[in-house]
Amino acid sequence: MPSNEQRRQAAKRKLERQLARRAERAKRRRIWGASITAVVVIAAVGLVYWLVNLGPDNNSEAATSPDDSSTANTSKGACGYKDNPSETPPDGKDVGMPDDPAETPKTGTVKVTLKTNQGDIPLTLDRAKAPCTVQSMEHLVTKKFFDGTTCHRLTASAGLKVLQCGDPLGTGAGGPGYSIPDELAAAQKFTPGQSPDGSTQVVTYPRGTVAMANGGANTGGSQFFLVYGDSTLPPNYTYFGTVEAAGLTVLDKIAAGGITAGQNGPEDGTPKSPVQIKQAVKE
Structure with missing residues (x-):
């Protein structure tokens, strides 16, 4: 033990x-x-x-996919066209956004003829003045967006003499479903002046000007106006081309036909002689 x-x-x-x-x-x-x-x-x-x-590189296909929520509604090139959800083009007029290359052509001209029921209106679009706007207009013409549309507005006041076209709805509220950035450098070089009350800086858009209509900064789409008489406006409308002499003759005839008064008075309404763009043709 x-x-x-x-x-x-x-x-x-x-x-x-x-x-x-x-x-x-x-x-x-x-x-x-x-x-x-x-x-x-x-x-x-x-x-x-x-x-x-x-x-993955930031420039890879995956990084620039249309599903990228930050840029899904904006084209990827130099112009950056943007979807405009406030506009829904009518059937047959949804032609998509223009091609938007990294280097937008900035030289040369594009010849377009508006074949209307009142006569042909030939235009010369100038890439140097507004390359992104001309690129868009060329796209719309090529896609036949303007065919069968009406010029819905005619003005005849002392300071505003224009025929406005390009709305697929014919009401002044339509567009292509995307917006174009403003290109105002050329318009800002027009002859300066003051509004009648002296409160606003304005310029003179000369007879023969082709410019974009808009509802505010960077909201241009398909609506444009043709100036048949010197017009005084703020330099907020992209100047991108000119109406050739034969077209001015047609505009003068339309203006002489008179205006059906609209909500802005007897000098701002629809043309009494209706104007339809039967076809817009790139020459």
Whole structure:
């Protein structure tokens, strides 16, 4: 039978073994923890390296997908045409946005003839004056957007003599479903003046001017106006071309036919001799 001293020695040895096993387990846990931490750090560094050096480039197809919510409603080129949700083109007039290359053509002219029931109105569109606007107008003409539309507004006041066209609805509220950025540098070079009350800076849009109508900054679409007599306006309307002499003769005939008074009075309404663009043709 073991003595008390033998029992104490046996218990001491057992305790020492237990403490040694616990120390070994703790050591293994520390080694595994350090290994896992190292793996996580290496993986994170590798992921960052891939994203910075090997991942999708910002100019890749994925990065510029039409599903990108920040730019889904804007064309990707130099002009940045934008969807205009306030306009829904009628059936047959939804022709999409124009092509929008990174380098918009800025030289040369485009010849367009508006074949109306009152006679042909030939226009010369100048890319140097408003490249994005001319690019859009060329698109609309090519897609036959203007065919079968009416010129819905004629004015004859001392300071505003224009025929306004290009609305597929014929009401003044329609458009192509997208908007064009303003290009005002050319209009700002017109002869300056003051409004009758002296409160507004204006310029003279000369007879023969072709300019964009709009409802505010950067809202131009398809509506444009043809100036048959010098007109005084703020330089807020993109000037992009001219009416040729034969077209001015037709405009004078339309103006002479008179105006059916509208909500702005007897000098601003619809032409008494209706004007329909049967076809717009790029020459």
